[in-house]
Amino acid sequence: MTDGITRRMVLRGAGAAGVVGALATRAPTSAWAQAGAQAPALGGQESVQSALKRLFGARPLKDGAGVIKLEAPPIAENGALVQVSVEAASPMTAANHVKTIYLVADKNRIPVVTRATLTPEMGQAFVGETIRLGETTDVRAIVEQSDGTLLQVRREVKVTVGGCGG
Amino acid sequence: MADDVGRIRIRVPSSIKAGDVVRVRALVIHPMERIERDAQGKIVQKAYRYINQVTVTYLGRTILTLDTTQSVSENPSFTFAFRATDPGPLTITFLDTTGGKYAGLADIKLA
Structure with a gap:
């Protein structure tokens, strides 16, 4: 699936095609991290x-x-x-x-x-x-x-x- | 199927009067991958693709933010209320864990 490749590239923030996606990804994530100290993911596997x-x-x-x-x-x-x-x-x-x-x-x-x-x-x-x-x-x-x-x-x-x- | 990911449908009431509190339903096509386990029952470590944030803005102001986890269903729909004071754009933006960003727009018109 081509999906998988895109995902990996975006995640690493590497590769020519990944750059645009990475920029888009970074912005909201860091804004969110600044907005509050809630940064660790909202929910994980836990009781x-x-x-x-x-x-x-x-x-x-x-x-x-x-x-x-x-x-x-x-x-x-x-x-x-x-x-x-x-x-x-x-x-x-x-x-x-x-x-x-x-x-x-x-x-x-x-x-x-x-x-x-x-x-x-x-x-x-x-x-x-x-x-x-x-x-x-x-x-x-x-x-x-x-x-x-x-x-x-x-x-x-x-x-x-x-x-x-x- | 994959092409449909990120398709958004937004339903607003057909006639809205100024000052009304109206309910909006937004549906997005998204796999919302759930955690997979191998034969031994161990969690498969990979980058799961699911929506982790939904933002609703009205007239350019953020009125609602939803932080979501994998406990939200596939092709999720979200319903919320807002007070329609002026005509203008209502945008709903979905962000997923792989950097996907999908935005839907509803033009709010007042009767």
């Missing part, structure tokens, strides 16, 4: 406990049942494609808004699915996406508000056919 500890340290996760609406199917026939969405009740003003929404699938080998960084311009704290689930697991939505409060809700999704492989 959900160590992932949460890494992301939030000892900060308490409060129950967000009244604030967060996590929509996920109770039974997912195909773990390769599970539609989930998170909506948090928030005025989304500069002073009081949802800053970050984390989506975590407890039993996935890579438990952290997404970190969404929101802004007040969105008008509504809503993010939905299609995720993979390796097996029947709790899915959590963790919401960080602008004052630093962390709220969490979870929901079990039964998976008939796992979709993570790995």
Whole structure:
């Protein structure tokens, strides 16, 4: 597959054809590294406990049942494609808004699915996406508000056919 | 199939009034390679190709950033809300781990 060659070339940042790609790659990566100290990849192969500890340290996760609406199917026939969405009740003003929404699938080998960084311009704290689930697991939505409060809700999704492989 | 990688479809409501909070759905064709294991169950070390960042800008300002991992599905779709204040471009940019950059544009028109 020609794909493989391009990928290697881009990664090494070497080769004539790779140069353009490498320039394109470098810029966002370094900008991202400067933007925050979160640079080590968002999620790796780890347990959900160590992932949460890494992301939030000892900060308490409060129950967000009244604030967060996590929509996920109770039974997912195909773990390769599970539609989930998170909506948090928030005025989304500069002073009081949802800053970050984390989506975590407890039993996935890579438990952290997404970190969404929101802004007040969105008008509504809503993010939905299609995720993979390796097996029947709790899915959590963790919401960080602008004052630093962390709220969490979870929901079990039964998976008939796992979709993570790995 | 490979040619389709990076094809983006963005759906916005057909009629938007100024000040409305509207929901947008963006779909991108992407393999989102998952981790492979060999016969011994050891992880195959290679550069996996998956989208690790999605950025949404509206009127030139970044309104949403998503950092994603391999736990996101193949050909993923992302849904979000934003407040449509002025007509203008809404762009969604997907970056993958191999340097791929795919951008989609929706022109927001107000009714």
